[in-house]
Amino acid sequence: MVKVQKLTENDGRPRARDYDDVTQEFMATVIREYHARLCTQAPMPDHAQETVLLSASWARGCQVTSVNLARSPQLVKLVTIRGSQIRGQLKTKLRPLVEAVYGFHSSQSKSAIKKNRALAEELKEGMNFAFKVGFRYGRCGFLKAPLIQKIVNMMWFANKHDDGVMFPDHFKPFPHPALALVLTGIECCIDEWATGTRMDVAFTIQEYRGMFESHLNCLREFEEATKQYGVLSGICNKIYEAGRFVATFVCLSLELTATCP
Numbered sequence: 001m002v003k004v005q006k007l008t009e010n011d012g013r014p015r016a017r018d019y020d021d022v023t024q025e026f027m028a029t030v031i032r033e034y035h036a037r038l039c040t041q042a043p044m045p046d047h048a049q050e051t052v053l054l055s056a057s058w059a060r061g062c063q064v065t066s067v068n069l070a071r072s073p074q075l076v077k078l079v080t081i082r083g084s085q086i087r088g089q090l091k092t093k094l095r096p097l098v099e100a101v102y103g104f105h106s107s108q109s110k111s112a113i114k115k116n117r118a119l120a121e122e123l124k125e126g127m128n129f130a131f132k133v134g135f136r137y138g139r140c141g142f143l144k145a146p147l148i149q150k151i152v153n154m155m156w157f158a159n160k161h162d163d164g165v166m167f168p169d170h171f172k173p174f175p176h177p178a179l180a181l182v183l184t185g186i187e188c189c190i191d192e193w194a195t196g197t198r199m200d201v202a203f204t205i206q207e208y209r210g211m212f213e214s215h216l217n218c219l220r221e222f223e224e225a226t227k228q229y230g231v232l233s234g235i236c237n238k239i240y241e242a243g244r245f246v247a248t249f250v251c252l253s254l255e256l257t258a259t260c261p
Contacts, residue, residue, distance in 0.1 A: 015078075026069045027078060030061035034079050036167040039086060039156070043181040044209045050080055083205075090185045091203040093154050098189035099198075101147050102129065106198060113196030120193040127218070129186055142222070143179070143235050149242055151182055157243035164240070165247050173236035174243070176223075180215040184208055187215075 017024065034057035042049040054076065062068050069075075098104070102123060105112045123129040130148070132141025156164035156171065156178075164171045171178075188203045188211075201207075223232040 033057040033060045036170045040170040040175040044205045044212045087203045117196035153246045157247040172240045174239040176219045183215040184212045
């Protein structure tokens with residue numbers, strides 16, 4: 001068992017750079033593993049789920065680094081704080097996409113406010129926002145709304161070093177909990193337009209775990225209803241493959257750009 005060596009004291013939240021090199025390397029491995037497990041297994045964890053994820057990630061850190069580092073409350077907090085960071089990052093990326101893709105308009109005019117409010121209600125009705133062809137033209141293509149793939153690419157397949165590529169054991173096929181998180185994040189951004197004028201809505205476990213569980217249950221029911229045809233597994237496989245293709249293409253483009261005179 002290796003004891004933690006803290007090199008710098010600070011009064012704020014724990015920072016990895018405050019510790020020795022061995023601890024920093026170990027924690028980088030644990031945090032990366034925890035991040036992947038959190039997104040794919042329990043994006044809105046209760047305390048028990050959080051403990052299980054932490055233990056599995058810590059064990060992975062020991063395996064990869066060959067270091068058996070003693071846990072401390074400060075180091076545990078360094079890992080578990082990733083949950084709120086992931087949700088914040090997802091919402092930050094989604095907010096402008098939701099506004100642009102679904103056609104919300106920032107305006108103080110009564111007509112715009114009325115349209116925004118009606119649009120938010122229509123999108124939330126029966127998960128209209130998750131369909132490729134929306135409510136105005138007859139719904140079809142559940143879970144094939146382009147926004148879903150776009151945000152998946154941005155969150156987990158931005159490049160060949162991103163989690164979706166580096167952790168295929170976790171992300172292939174694209175997992176139901178991560179998909180439910182995406183749906184919940186989209187709905188949170190739609191909720192910001194519920195009054196017709198965009199108002200900030202906190203994307204917290206306390207406010208949105210119930211909705212997350214509802215989306216996850218919906219996916220399970222959809223899988224059960226279509227299991228004869230493997231519909232959901234096919235969709236999740238395509239999401240993963242499309243994301244991996246984008247990550248590879250982005251890196252290839254950057255490499256070609258760098259080598260061109």
